[in-house]
Amino acid sequence: MLPFQIFVKYVNETADLDIIEPGDCSVISLINDAKKKLKGDPIEPWEKWQLAITLPWNGVRHVLTTDEQLMCCFEEFDRCDKPMIEFELILVPNDMEFPVDLLAWKEGFIGENVPPPEENVQHNGNELLEDAVNEAVEDAATEPVEDTATEPVEDTSTELDEDAASEPVEDAVSDEFDGSEDDNYEVVDESEDDSDVSLVDEGGLDFANPDRCDPDGDDSIVILSSDEENGLTRAARYCRDNQWAPNPNGTIAFEDGQIIGNAKMTQAAVKMYAIQEGFTLKKVKNDKCRYTVVCKNDACDWRLHASCLTDGVTFMIKSVRGGHLMCPRVAENKEATSKWVSSVLKSLIQSNPKGKGKFFKNELQERYAVKVGSQTVYRAKRIVLENLKSDHAKAYAKIRKYGNVIRVMNPGSDVYVALNPDVVSVNPTFFRFYLSFKACKIGFKNGCRPLIGVDGCHLTGQFGGVLLSATALDGDSGIVPIALCICESETTESWTWFLRLLRESLEWEEGRPICFISDRQKGGLAAISKEWPEASNRYCFRHLIANFIATFKNHNINGKLWHAARVANRGCFDEAMAAIRSENAKAADWMMSEPVERWARHGFDPRIKSDHITNNMSECFNSWIKD
Ligand SMILES: [Zn+2]
Missing domain, CATH: 3.10.20.90 (Phosphatidylinositol 3-kinase Catalytic Subunit; Chain A, domain 1)
Structure with missing residues (x-):
C-alpha cells in the first residue's frame, strides 16, 4: 500500500x-x-x-x-x-x-463501499478472510457459541483457497495479526501469575496467552482449519464453560480461570466483591490488558489478577489469592461510589424518584451491608434520573424507526407519526403517535361486543403529553387494547386525529352498531360525534357520581343512584328515581338532566349487547401501562 x-x-x-x-x-x-x-x-x-x-x-x-x-x-x-x-x-x-x-x-x-475493481480479486479474498477472522474472534470473545460458529470460517477458507491461490494463506493471516499486534496486544510480564494457570489444552493451543499470535509460529493457521475442533471453537467453549456468574444466593466469589467479560464488567464484578467483603481495593495495574488489585490493608494478602485474551477484549481471572481473614470490615466502603449506587439501585430509584435518602441508604445497608453518605445517594439519584431523561429523549428520537419496524415486522398494523408542524422541517420534532396492532383490530372486530372505552392519561417525564387509548373487552371480560395515541394534550383536535385514525384502522362499516364509553371529556365527545356520528355514547357512571358528589356534597344517596343506573328495566328505574326524588328532588333533577340512555343500563342501545356502566376497561389499561 x-x-x-x-x-x-x-x-x-x-x-x-x-x-x-x-x-x-x-x-x-x-x-x-x-x-x-x-x-x-x-x-x-x-x-x-x-x-x-x-x-x-x-x-x-x-x-x-x-x-x-x-x-x-x-x-x-x-x-x-x-x-x-x-x-x-x-x-x-x-x-x-x-x-x-x-x-x-x-x-x-x-x-456501503464501492464495489472493488474486477482485477483486484486477491485483495477481496483477504478481506473476506479478515471478516471471517474478526467474526470468529468476536464470537469467541462475547457469547458462548455453538459449534456452528465455525461455519463462516470454513466457507471462507474454501473460497480463499480458490481465489487467493497465488499467495500462501499463512502470509495473509500473519499480515492480519502482524498489523495489529504491536498496538493491540501487550505482553503480560507477570510470569508469576500467568505461569500457574495452564490453559494449554490437548491441542497444544494456548489461546489465553497474548503471545499466541506469533506471525512466525504455526498457531495462526489453526483459524483456517476446517476441523471442527479448531482453536477458536475451543476458545469459545472455554469462555462458555468458565463463564463467571454470581452465586445463586447473590453473593460473589472468584476462581482462577473464570471469564467475567470485558474490562468494564470485570472491574464492576470485583468492585461488587469488595463491597460484599467490606474491604477497599487498591489498584496495582489497570491498563488495556491487565487488571491487578490488592486489598488496601497492607497486612492483607488478598490479590486478584486478570488479563485479556487474544481478542483484546475479554478478561480472564488469572489468579486470585489470599483472604481477608485479618481485615476489619470497612463500614463506609469507598468502592460504594455514587456511580455504583446508581447502577445497583437503578430500578428502585426509577420507581421511587421522590424517595428519601434514608430509604435508599437503608436499602443499601440491607442488601450490601454498606454505609453510604447522603451526598452519594443524592448524586446517585441524579445520575439515574438524568439518564432517564435522556433515555426519554432518545426513545422519542427513535419513534419513527420503531414505527417502521412495526410496519415491516407486523404487517397490517397501523402506525402513524405526526411531526410538529410548528417546527422547521430541517429539524423535525415529535408531535403525535398512533399505533394499532393488526391482531387487536381483528380481535375487536370479530370477537368483542362493540363497546369501546376511550380515555386519556397524563404521561409523566420531562415531555409530558397524554396517552389516549381505545380499549374493549373480550368475551371473557379480558382487556383488549385496540389502539393508542401519544399526543400533546386532550383537545378536540387531538381526539379527532385519534378517533379518525381508529375508524380507518378498524374499517368500520357504515351502520354497524358501535358505542363509546368515556369520562365525558369535552374534546372526546365532540370528536366522537364528528368522526363516529352514528355511534351511541355512554358516560362512565363512576365519573358521573364523582361529579355529583362534587356538586351536591352529598354522599348519602350514592347507593340509590348506583342502583338506579344498574337496574335492567324502565319500571325498576322509575321506582328507583322516585325514591331518590322523595329524598332529594334537586339530585334527581340533576341526574335526569343527563340523557338517560348514556348512563342508565335500561336505556342502553340493545344492539351493543353490553351492560357496562363504567369505563373500568380504560382504567385497567391505564394502570397496566403505568406499571
Ligand atoms: Zn483484605
Whole structure:
C-alpha cells in the first residue's frame, strides 16, 4: 500500500500530518500527532478523544476505535485510489460506551463501499478472510457459541483457497495479526501469575496467552482449519464453560480461570466483591490488558489478577489469592461510589424518584451491608434520573424507526407519526403517535361486543403529553387494547386525529352498531360525534357520581343512584328515581338532566349487547401501562 497524505480536522482547524505510511501509524499515534499540531484543542482526558472518518464516497461517518478499523479504512481508500485522507478528531461524552461493536462496524464499512475493481480479486479474498477472522474472534470473545460458529470460517477458507491461490494463506493471516499486534496486544510480564494457570489444552493451543499470535509460529493457521475442533471453537467453549456468574444466593466469589467479560464488567464484578467483603481495593495495574488489585490493608494478602485474551477484549481471572481473614470490615466502603449506587439501585430509584435518602441508604445497608453518605445517594439519584431523561429523549428520537419496524415486522398494523408542524422541517420534532396492532383490530372486530372505552392519561417525564387509548373487552371480560395515541394534550383536535385514525384502522362499516364509553371529556365527545356520528355514547357512571358528589356534597344517596343506573328495566328505574326524588328532588333533577340512555343500563342501545356502566376497561389499561 502506498503512503497517504493525512489531515486531521478538529472543529474549524485542520492539522497537516504530511505523508504517512499506513503501517507506521495507529489510532493513538494519529490522535497524538494531531493534538500536538492543533492549537484550539481543549484539555480533556485522553480517552475522550476519538478519531472519526467520513467516507467521501457515501458520506457515512465512522468512529475508528481500533487499529484494525484504521487499517481497513486505509485499504478502502487505497482501493478507491484516494491518496488523501482527512480524519476528524471528536470528543465523546463520558458516558458513551466503547469499544463499538467491531463486527457491525466492519459490516457497515464493507457493505456501503464501492464495489472493488474486477482485477483486484486477491485483495477481496483477504478481506473476506479478515471478516471471517474478526467474526470468529468476536464470537469467541462475547457469547458462548455453538459449534456452528465455525461455519463462516470454513466457507471462507474454501473460497480463499480458490481465489487467493497465488499467495500462501499463512502470509495473509500473519499480515492480519502482524498489523495489529504491536498496538493491540501487550505482553503480560507477570510470569508469576500467568505461569500457574495452564490453559494449554490437548491441542497444544494456548489461546489465553497474548503471545499466541506469533506471525512466525504455526498457531495462526489453526483459524483456517476446517476441523471442527479448531482453536477458536475451543476458545469459545472455554469462555462458555468458565463463564463467571454470581452465586445463586447473590453473593460473589472468584476462581482462577473464570471469564467475567470485558474490562468494564470485570472491574464492576470485583468492585461488587469488595463491597460484599467490606474491604477497599487498591489498584496495582489497570491498563488495556491487565487488571491487578490488592486489598488496601497492607497486612492483607488478598490479590486478584486478570488479563485479556487474544481478542483484546475479554478478561480472564488469572489468579486470585489470599483472604481477608485479618481485615476489619470497612463500614463506609469507598468502592460504594455514587456511580455504583446508581447502577445497583437503578430500578428502585426509577420507581421511587421522590424517595428519601434514608430509604435508599437503608436499602443499601440491607442488601450490601454498606454505609453510604447522603451526598452519594443524592448524586446517585441524579445520575439515574438524568439518564432517564435522556433515555426519554432518545426513545422519542427513535419513534419513527420503531414505527417502521412495526410496519415491516407486523404487517397490517397501523402506525402513524405526526411531526410538529410548528417546527422547521430541517429539524423535525415529535408531535403525535398512533399505533394499532393488526391482531387487536381483528380481535375487536370479530370477537368483542362493540363497546369501546376511550380515555386519556397524563404521561409523566420531562415531555409530558397524554396517552389516549381505545380499549374493549373480550368475551371473557379480558382487556383488549385496540389502539393508542401519544399526543400533546386532550383537545378536540387531538381526539379527532385519534378517533379518525381508529375508524380507518378498524374499517368500520357504515351502520354497524358501535358505542363509546368515556369520562365525558369535552374534546372526546365532540370528536366522537364528528368522526363516529352514528355511534351511541355512554358516560362512565363512576365519573358521573364523582361529579355529583362534587356538586351536591352529598354522599348519602350514592347507593340509590348506583342502583338506579344498574337496574335492567324502565319500571325498576322509575321506582328507583322516585325514591331518590322523595329524598332529594334537586339530585334527581340533576341526574335526569343527563340523557338517560348514556348512563342508565335500561336505556342502553340493545344492539351493543353490553351492560357496562363504567369505563373500568380504560382504567385497567391505564394502570397496566403505568406499571
Ligand atoms: Zn483484605
